[in-house]
Amino acid sequence: MKVAFIGTGSMGGLLIEAFLRSGALHQSFICISNRSQQKAEQIAGRHPGVRVVTSNVDAARESQIIFLCVKPLDFPGVLSEIKDVLTEGQIIVSITSPVQIEMLERAVPSRIAKIVPSITHSVQSGASLCIYGSRIQPEDRLLLEQLMSSISTPLMIKESQTRIASDISSCGPAFIAFILQRWAETAAEMTSIDRADAISLGAQMLLGTGKLLTEGGLSPEELQRRVAVPGGITAEGIAILDLGLQDVFSKLIDATHQKYNEDLDKLDILFNETFDDY
Numbered sequence: 001m002k003v004a005f006i007g008t009g010s011m012g013g014l015l016i017e018a019f020l021r022s023g024a025l026h027q028s029f030i031c032i033s034n035r036s037q038q039k040a041e042q043i044a045g046r047h048p049g050v051r052v053v054t055s056n057v058d059a060a061r062e063s064q065i066i067f068l069c070v071k072p073l074d075f076p077g078v079l080s081e082i083k084d085v086l087t088e089g090q091i092i093v094s095i096t097s098p099v100q101i102e103m104l105e106r107a108v109p110s111r112i113a114k115i116v117p118s119i120t121h122s123v124q125s126g127a128s129l130c131i132y133g134s135r136i137q138p139e140d141r142l143l144l145e146q147l148m149s150s151i152s153t154p155l156m157i158k159e160s161q162t163r164i165a166s167d168i169s170s171c172g173p174a175f176i177a178f179i180l181q182r183w184a185e186t187a188a189e190m191t192s193i194d195r196a197d198a199i200s201l202g203a204q205m206l207l208g209t210g211k212l213l214t215e216g217g218l219s220p221e222e223l224q225r226r227v228a229v230p231g232g233i234t235a236e237g238i239a240i241l242d243l244g245l246q247d248v249f250s251k252l253i254d255a256t257h258q259k260y261n262e263d264l265d266k267l268d269i270l271f272n273e274t275f276d277d278y
Contacts (some may be wrong), residue, residue: 001029001143004063006056008034008043011095011117012069015151018121020047033059054127061085065093065144066110072098076274079107086110091140097162097170098263103271109133110152116162116259118170121151127169128152131159149222161170163260167253175252176206 003025007010019025025050033056034040044050049201052090060066060082070078075094085091090110097116102114112133121124127147132141145154157165161188184198212218227233 001067002063003029004031004033004066005069006033006058006066006082007069007074010071011068011119013039013043014119014122015067015069015095015117016043016047016050018124018151019147020050020074021024022150024147031059031063055082056082057085060090061088063174065091065147067095068092069095072096072267073270075099075103075267076270078108079104080274083108088135091107091144093144096131097166098260098267099272100130100264100267101159103267105133105135105209107271107275111140113140114159114162115144115148115154116166116170120172126173127153127155129157129162129165130154131162132156162252163257167256171256174232180206202220 003019005016008016010101012032012034016030020027027047028051030047031051031053032040032043033053037052044052047187050236054080056273057082066082067076068078071125075096086108088109092104092108092112094104094108094114098115099114099260101112101114104114112131113136114129114131116129118126118128120130128151130141130145130148139168148154153166155169164231180199180202184202186194187198188195209223212223213220224238228238
């Protein structure tokens with residue numbers, strides 16, 4: 001199975017490295033192209049056998065699965081470039097949330113899937129969000145989910161849920177890391193603990209908490225009840241968090257959805273300008 005990656009930036013490079021480390025893909029079956037060929041050559045240098053090509057057309061022409069790992073506003077240009085070599089039997093996988101399945105299906109003849117990854121896949125963890133177009137066959141879905149299962153837990157969602165699901169699975173690691181950073185910095189300022197020690201403790205706590213909520217079968221409410229004894233220290237802390245976080249998540253969701261909708265509007269204009277029959 002030949003797999004192409006168009007775009008080897010942050011997430012494209014992460015996916016290539018993760019698939020190779022997991023053994024899901026062999027170097028000889030991967031073809032990559034990138035606007036900056038140096039980045040692609042660096043990946044090939046670490047993984048002899050990975051083929052670097054100088055054009056997106058060459059990457060797309062002979063591949064069964066084509067991962068498009070470019071910025072949302074670059075999609076119309078890339079699709080316009082490769083559409084003439086695409087066939088109905090190929091699978092195009094978009095990894096970006098704002099580009100809609102309908103946009104892609106109207107632009108190219110191939111089967112379309114949208115799989116939104118997470119930085120957590122670099123350690124073979126986290127959820128990958130899977131949305132499938134109308135042309136995807138059951139065997140296509142099985143193939144894609146077997147591939148993603150090697151580095152993540154595939155979760156099928158509705159396209160209307162893409163933004164909020166991405167907030168949690170894809171943006172979430174950055175949000176949680178930001179909270180841990182602030183917590184550790186404040187702890188170091190107010191007490192004798194070292195910032196690095198506080199971050200290390202927090203990282204181990206997050207790892208264990210994730211396991212309790214998955215492997216341990218606990219719900220968030222059950223976990224809180226197990227730790228927060230009424231009238232105890234943890235209960236006092238939760239009361240402070242409850243008060244301080246009342247509007248935080250609604251504001252966060254409003255902000256991410258506003259940016260998402262802005263991107264949708266820009267993409268709609270670009271697709272209409274790029275494809276005459278769109």
